[in-house]
Amino acid sequence: MKILFAVSECGPFAKSGGLADVAGSLPKELKSLGTDVRVILPKYGTISEEYKQKMKKVKEFTVSVGWRNQYCGIEELIHQGITYYFVDNEYYFKREGLYGYFDDGERFAYLNRAILEAIAELDFYPDVLHCHDWHTAMIPYLLRTEYYKRKGYGLIKTVFTIHNLQFQGIFPKEVLEDLLGLDYQSFQSGHLEFFGNINFMKGGLVAADKITTVSPTYKEEIQTPTFGEKLDGLLRARKEDLIGILNGIDEDFYNPAIDPLIDQNYKVDTYSKKSVNKKEIQKKFGLPQSAATPLLVMITRLTKQKGLDLVRCVLREILQEDVQVVILGTGDFEYEEYLRQAARVYPDKLKVYTGFSEELAHKLYSAADLFLMPSQFEPCGLGQMIAMRYGAIPIVRETGGLNDTVKAYNEFTGRGNGFSFQNFNAHDMLYTVQRALSFYHDQPVWKSIVKQAMEKDYSWAQSAFSYSQLYAELVSRSETHVF
Known part of the structure; x- marks a missing residue:
């Protein structure tokens, strides 16, 4: 043909x-x-x-x-x-x-x-x-x-x-x-x-x-x-x-085992090495260096479609949790300015990089424990698949390709590769973030979720x-x- x-x-x-x-x-x-x-x-x-x-x-x-x-x-x-x-x-x-x-x-x-x-x-x-x-x-x-x-x-x-x-x-x-x-x-x-x-x-x-x-x-x-x-x-x-x-996704380009852009390569069976990348990101952005504190990352266009209204509504509540947040992206001025102001208020909890860098994106995927993608709609979405490939567990809204790729963790069956919420509602998102953070502190469960995320086939085959x-x-x- x-x-x-x-x-x-x-x-x-x-x-x-x-x-x-x-x-x-x-x-x-x-x-x-x-x-x-x-x-x-x-x-x-x-x-x-x-x-x-x-x-x-x-x-x-x-x-x-x-x-x-x-x-x-x-x-x-x-x-x-x-x-x-x-x-x-x-x-x-x-x-x-x-x-x-x-x-x-x-x-x-x-x-x-x-x-x-x-x-x-x-x-x-x-x-x-x-x-x-x-x-x-x-x-x-x-x-x-x-x-x-x-x-x-x-x-x-x-x-x-x-x-x-x-x-x-x-x-x-x-x-x-x-x-x-x-x-x-x-x-x-x-x-x-x-x-x-x-x-x-x-x-x-x-x-x-x-x-x-x-x-x-x-x-x-x-x-x-x-x-x-x-x-x-x-x-x-x-x-x-x-x-x-x-x-x-291109599984050769997005491969934590051989990615030349990240500080420490790792695979699903050497997942613990990922902590080196987290430490480097904490150092780069001037965050307190703590291996135990979960790192939540967003790599996104800063627009309404990507759920920035939800983030703006409950960001302060999220930052009350034991979590560090790094956001990489560019977009509408109102969201950029809000995030810059919030980062000044929470210098030890929130860092914002307004722009885009392929190298920095790879470093953030490799460092993140959690990846937030609360889109209003998402035809497919690549970020959540890249994140799972790197062992960063996605928190998504159940829409479009996010619904097709992220299966919400079920504590009764032990199955799932992420966390999700259905309604385009800020407090539903907040609850889902809090739920994900609670499982992060149960490391045997968390490692099981990470394993399921990293072993899934995301290739074009x-x-x-x-x-x-x-x-x-x-x-x-x-x-x-x-x-």
Whole structure:
């Protein structure tokens, strides 16, 4: 099978969130199953020179963006056995960031057409074109309404993965004709119309042969008005084509036994060595050095979605417990400022690092006893899986991928790899933190929880197998999705 991943970001080249982790890890696992998988993404200005110098230009052509024709170069790089194609256009992509520009509608309208044009230019006609989030969501729509007429395009099947339904790519309806070159029939039919605007993600949801989410629970949640972001009706209508496949993590990169970024390596049977890492973090942040005091860590975006309202509500009560708290992240100013002020009030209990450092994140995972992730919603979440891999026990809200990966400890059966609460309620979270702390002081029980957490399989193997089955099912069909 030939698979082409169409993405807006991909590790290790360009990353702003979990999509880059998926695009960087899943293709490698699929390749190990015998799939010819390639990845296409923009050539951003932020990509390291180390990679740019290894790229080879393979094609040049023009792309129609409404009434304009824009240059497109395709550069190729083979990295860790995977072929990557980079869409080169400095006007659109040579910028300091990936997203958040006034012309994002134009930038990604161009990218969608550039990727479709590149298929013929590269003479690589995939069996399945796998698109991700709103940035490449118009590809299935353009394929079904226009490109299917071209030689080689008619049999291409499409999969569209929702990584976060909250971000949909909503733009004024003028984008339809001016940038995408589509007539207003697409708007009037309701395929792309969204409360008077056009919605790129809706194009993918309407036109893709199959739709996947990044966890089974999130698949169910987005079919409800609470989590459906006003697209729940469409998702319910397509529920037969909607599949939840849980993400994994790169178990080579996140491996406490060999991680070069941490002070002391350890495995599940040498878990006691983890205390060295805790001591180093306490020293680094100026916390009292106490092996017996549990260390609770958050590594997160400081936003409402990540549960910072709950943290703000009961942080003082948490700090009354015998616990030290370290928070790493950046986000909304109001949360950053609140945490900085709280850290000044509790200098021996709370430390806050507003920013992000990959090395510091690894050190914190390796030092933490507990990992707090009280998300309002969480399509999948990687932090809780990384934490468990490092023996940091997660405290999570039962939503999305958190619900699928963290099984609350049951003191009667002795089974469980973390702690969880159901309602998005600050005092439910506080009670769960207090409950986790009480078990921490019962070391035989705690070691059992840690063992269950560290021994669980968090790799991409099962995810890749599920996707390969989905691809095979689509390829076996002679027909494509008709809308």
